[in-house]
Amino acid sequence: MKQPTTKQPLPNLAAQPEPIVPTINLTLTNRGARYGDFTDNAAVSQSLKKWLWEQAGWAKLNPTKREALEMIAQKIARILNGDPNYKDNWHDIAGYATLAEERCKEEPTHYNFYK
Numbered sequence: 001m002k003q004p005t006t007k008q009p010l011p012n013l014a015a016q017p018e019p020i021v022p023t024i025n026l027t028l029t030n031r032g033a034r035y036g037d038f039t040d041n042a043a044v045s046q047s048l049k050k051w052l053w054e055q056a057g058w059a060k061l062n063p064t065k066r067e068a069l070e071m072i073a074q075k076i077a078r079i080l081n082g083d084p085n086y087k088d089n090w091h092d093i094a095g096y097a098t099l100a101e102e103r104c105k106e107e108p109t110h111y112n113f114y115k
Contacts, residue, residue, distance in 0.1 A: 036081030045077035068100035 075089045
């Protein structure tokens with residue numbers, strides 16, 4: 001039986017001692033340096049996802065496998081637009097593939113969530 005997950009309370013951002021905006025700007029600058037321009041990344045990611053959605057086999061996938069493939073597509077976009085030697089992206093791809101693999105079992109073969 002699956003154990004329920006314990007949700008952690010959200011942090012009180014208003015109580016944070018340092019200003020949020022400069023921290024967010026620093027994070028965005030760092031991510032841009034690592035992954036490339038967000039607009040370019042979004043374009044590649046959405047193109048990959050659109051291609052996935054158009055495949056006949058997409059209807060056979062459950063939400064877990066669809067999400068895994070979409071997350072992998074997003075990581076591929078980061079690799080193509082940013083630092084291809086950043087190991088964390090490759091590690092994340094392996095992780096999402098493993099999560100999908102662990103959930104392989106006999107299931108219904110068609111899911112029509114978008115109709």
